[in-house]
Amino acid sequence: MEKGLIGRKLGMTQLFWDDGSRIPVTVIEAGPCFVIQKKTKNKDGYDAVQMGFDPAMEKRVTKPRRGHMKKAGQGYFKVLREIRVDEPDRFEVGQELRSDLFEIGEYVDIVGTTKGRGFAGSVKRHGFRGGRASHGSMFHRAPGSIGASAWPSHVFKGKRLPGHMGDARMTVKNLMVLGVQPERNLLIVHGAVPGHRNGIVLVREAVKR
Amino acid sequence: MNVLDMLEREQMRGDIPPFKSGDTIKVYVRIVEGQKERLQLFEGVVIRKRAGGSRTNFTVRKVSHGVGVERTFPVHSPMIDRIEVVSRGKVRRSRLFYLRALRGKKAKVKEIGRR
Numbered sequence: 502m503e504k505g506l507i508g509r510k511l512g513m514t515q516l517f518w519d520d521g522s523r524i525p526v527t528v529i530e531a532g533p534c535f536v537i538q539k540k541t542k543n544k545d546g547y548d549a550v551q552m553g554f555d556p557a558m559e560k561r562v563t564k565p566r567r568g569h570m571k572k573a574g575q576g577y578f579k580v581l582r583e584i585r586v587d588e589p590d591r592f593e594v595g596q597e598l599r600s601d602l603f604e605i606g607e608y609v610d611i612v613g614t615t616k617g618r619g620f621a622g623s624v625k626r627h628g629f630r631g632g633r634a635s636h637g638s639m640f641h642r643a644p645g646s647i648g649a650s651a652w653p654s655h656v657f658k659g660k661r662l663p664g665h666m667g668d669a670r671m672t673v674k675n676l677m678v679l680g681v682q683p684e685r686n687l688l689i690v691h692g693a694v695p696g697h698r699n700g701i702v703l704v705r706e707a708v709k710r
Numbered sequence: 711m712n713v714l715d716m717l718e719r720e721q722m723r724g725d726i727p728p729f730k731s732g733d734t735i736k737v738y739v740r741i742v743e744g745q746k747e748r749l750q751l752f753e754g755v756v757i758r759k760r761a762g763g764s765r766t767n768f769t770v771r772k773v774s775h776g777v778g779v780e781r782t783f784p785v786h787s788p789m790i791d792r793i794e795v796v797s798r799g800k801v802r803r804s805r806l807f808y809l810r811a812l813r814g815k816k817a818k819v820k821e822i823g824r825r
Contacts, residue, residue: 512714515765517721520742521789528714685713 503591504602505584505705506531507554508688510613512698516679516689524691526679529611531600531688531704535575539589549585550592553578554701582703601683608707610674613695617668627661671695675707718763722786729768731756731806732799732819737770737783738791749791752781755799755819757806771809773817778810798822 508531515523534552542548553570557579562570570577573595586592603609623629623644632640644663648656673694680689694702729735737752754772757780766785771778783790799819809817 514714514718514763517764517784517786517788519788521740521787523784523787528717530713687713687717689717 503586503706504598505552505582505703506598506600506602506688507534507552507580507582508532508600508702508704509555510694510696510698510700510702511687513693524679525693526689526691527676527694529688529690529694529702529704530686532598532602532686534598535573535578536592536594536596536598537570537573537575537578537581538583539592539594540583541589547585548587548589549583550589551581551583552598553581555579580701584703584705599683600681600686600688603678603681603688603704605678605681607678608675608710609678609690609704610672610707611676611690611694611702611704612670612672613700613702615667615669615671615695616697618666620664621666622663623661626663626666629661674709715763718765721764726785726790726793727795729756729759729793729795730798731759731804732801734796734799734819735770736794736796737781738793739783740789740791753796754779755806755809757809759804771806773813 508529511528511530513525513527516526517523532554534554536550537553538551540547540549540551553573553575555578557577559567559577561579562577566581567577575595575597618625622642624631624642629644631642632638634641644661647660647662648654673692676690676692676694678688679691680687682689688704696702733756734754735756739750739752741748741750752770752772754770757769757771759768760766764786767782768785769780769782771780773779798821800822801819806819809819
């Protein structure tokens with residue numbers, strides 16, 4: 502991994518291809534990010550670069566964070582994220598990173614927080630089929646038997662049951678970059694990205710390509 | 711302005727004449743067959759127009775050899791060569807799905823009288 506950016510998901514739209522087909526795209530406001538700290542194997546046990554995104558008022562940042570960000574001399578930020586890099590020395594503290602870090606045609610992985618769905622049943626959460634709605638059926642969206650009385654007579658660990666769904670970190674891999682507009686800090690990628698609009702996402706180079 | 715709206719505006723084309731539901735229009739569609747490209751004409755009544763920036767689309771209905779044919783096009787598609795408005799229709803609603811159930815003279819949309 503060599504590069505990445507913090508961004509904000511702006512929403513989805515579509516683009517026309519020359520052959521008339523329409524492709525779904527997500528527009529991300531990526532950057533400008535500033536390098537806040539370089540982490541090295543010797544000092545921190547791993548090589549990484551920490552970036553800040555979204556300028557914040559001084560009084561909105563806690564004092565310890567303020568001191569930490571001051572070292573970069575680029576103001577204060579609401580979001581701090583880090584990406585693992587092979588050589589942190591290619592970056593400098595205070596360096597500005599913009600969406601032109603990426604090129605059209607390149608593949609990226611995008612990390613975000615999925616939309617929270619609250620306490621969801623097994624049909625929505627795990628895709629259980631449920632029963633029929635009518636014709637006297639008394640079985641609708643319940644999970645069914647979870648561990649019968651004689652055998653196995655207990656519920657197996659990891660049994661898929663209702664519970665909290667969403668609001669979890671998720672990575673979408675290998676999305677193609679279809680547009681880069683550094684003057685507007687935009688990155689346009691093919692397909693959907695986890696999270697709601699205005700959600701914070703981390704865009705980084707595809708690992709499996 | 712909203713960034714998404716701005717991006718959509720860049721996708722939109724300015725050469726499409728304004729038209730509404732009930733209008734009779736001619737759509738010249740680009741058809742690519744192998745290497746060759748030709749234009750196909752689709753003429754009929756607009757029975758629906760869905761607005762939405764660059765995603766605006768519309769449906770045209772015609773009766774061809776006694777069979778009703780409907781085609782939906784994205785307004786800003788590069789596959790549309792051009793659109794010509796043949797006549798303005800006088801209709802009282804924006805979705806003309808009732809035309810599907812009518813045939814012959816009843817299925818005709820009255821033209822707005824020109825001054």
